[in-house]
Amino acid sequence: MQRLNPAAKDLRTAAEKAATAAQKARADRLKQKRSKAGRKEKSTRTARFNGLKQGLEEAFEEADRKVQEELLAGLYKVGGDDDEEEDDE
Numbered sequence: 001m002q003r004l005n006p007a008a009k010d011l012r013t014a015a016e017k018a019a020t021a022a023q024k025a026r027a028d029r030l031k032q033k034r035s036k037a038g039r040k041e042k043s044t045r046t047a048r049f050n051g052l053k054q055g056l057e058e059a060f061e062e063a064d065r066k067v068q069e070e071l072l073a074g075l076y077k078v079g080g081d082d083d084e085e086e087d088d089e
Helices: 008-034 036-073
Strands: none
Touching: 008 036
């Protein structure tokens, strides 16, 4: 193979080094994730996202309530009640 590709040996060693480095990096990430600090970061993120989700649900409920109030008051037109499109015919 050395005749066909003079850099094959160097590429193979570089690939082996990269594979071992990736394996070590993955092991380090898992170790950090499972540590006490990693679990604390996870709980912080979870609490933050749950708070955002709750805020989003409240905003949606408020917007839906406003739309329902406008429908009852007759201030909100439903999409199919457009008379302007019929004038073109």
